[in-house]
Amino acid sequence: MRLKRKLLQIRLHYKQPSAVDARRDIATVSSWLAPIVWEGTFDPTLIDNVYKPKNLTIATTVFVVGKYMIFLKDFLESAEAHYFVGYRVHYYIFTDQPEAIPNVKLGEERKLIVLKVPSSNRWQDISMGRMAALEKLTESELDNKADYIFCFDVDAKFYARWSVETLSHLVAVIHPWYYNYPREQFTNERRPESEAFIPADEGDFYYAGGAFGGTVQEVHDLTKTCTEKQSIDRAKSIEALWHDESHLNRKHRTHGPFLAGCRHLSATRFETIRKLNSLLKEEEPTELTKRASVAPQKYGDDSDCSTDIETQSQKAKPVSDNHNSPIQTVVELKQEIKDLKEENAKLKEIVLQAIIDSYQILTHQTNVPGLLLSLRNIIDSAAPPKRSRVEPTKALPALPGSPQSRSSSPCATSLFLPRSTLSSSTSVSPSQTASQSSKVEIHPGTGVMVEKLAWAYAINANSATVFVRHLLTAVFPVEILLVINLRGNKRGGGEARQP
């Protein structure tokens, strides 16, 4: 009787698996027969029972360089709550600040190993540098010390179970932004010169650079290849569009049987943090160079999360009538921003120089027609330039993570004068009152003075025309402005009325 009760206690209770009643809204196996792990495709109790006796050690790596230290606490705490709970986990923290590692209480048989890495000026180098460091780690350190290894971005959090159901010799995570995109819209590297090149009509899934894993041996091979390919590119002065992620995707491309048996999993339980790229990567026009991170979802329970992912992905989808691929758009927009910045700098110089010249003519009263002509030129130079590559009328596609407002004409910003590049000492807010009206010099050493308030209005102008108009009215007497017909100017080939 006692024995029977004992037997009953150790008997495993789980739902009968069904050979026919599978989820039909998603593929659970790839075309080369690799399982795709989603909610509902495995039984946690059953699978734990299979793996528990194996006494596995899971190495887990994360890089934390510079400002990214702010993410580590959440990453570790969420991993302690959801990631391989009850299994042996060794975290390898690669950091430039070992002293700043937060104190997080770890479960039994779980420990942190801290490895010092140099900091770097470019985040791209930090991200890509992970491949070489992982190649080294998997070569020596982990020999016989771990069975599997997973490598994560630190700006990520676990929201629900991530455990043995993800184990396989090579594991890739389908990027949540792109899980149902046509392959030509994947953000793969499209330049054939790069080792990461994948043509638009190739590629199976688009994989995230922020989570991958497998056996120590497989991850060693993977990271070794990526390191090699990255350095070949570097020697050719080419950097793949999404850096290590591009090389990872290239390596995972199904050519031959090497991926057979690889396990892919959807990122339903693991999300990257919505982070302020602008703070972390100051140099970048981040909305264009980085996809916005995927927002945390409500993964508090074990329920099916596919709908959430779908909604999220729908939001990210480019406008349907657009034929530009995201990759083309990123490249075009990067160039566009660079052009605009250069153009703005030039325009600023032209406008200021022209105003200064005109002012000098005026003060010497020598050449009135010349003055008027140069005023006319000032106004024309502020006209939005005609752009050839991106037509202002064409709506730009909404990039995943980029604000819809990007679709407005880039010309609207064609004269943007960063205050700091003008004279910072003269930077005042328009809210200042006229009573404080001491004058300021519009450019050091020129002697061209304007009222502080007028200057403040000018530099706060949101368009080229308004900027010029504020400045002209501040510098020149109204009679002169009337003669050049400041208000009657026509755009787009409208001839300036000659004096």
Ligand SMILES: CC(=O)N[C@H]1[C@@H](OP(=O)(O)OP(=O)(O)OC[C@H]2O[C@@H](n3ccc(=O)[nH]c3=O)[C@H](O)[C@@H]2O)O[C@H](CO)[C@H](O)[C@@H]1O
């Ligand atoms: C979720 C996901 O798939 N993310 C990938 C994506 O952009 P992400 O925007 O997610 O890249 P990211 O800014 O998170 O950088 C990747 C990782 O490098 C580390 N880091 C980076 C910068 C820094 O100053 N300090 C630091 O420690 C950190 O672990 C970070 O998580 O594309 C990158 C390459 O462009 C990488 O492939 C990322 O893995």
Ligand SMILES: [Mn+2]
């Ligand atoms: Mn990230």
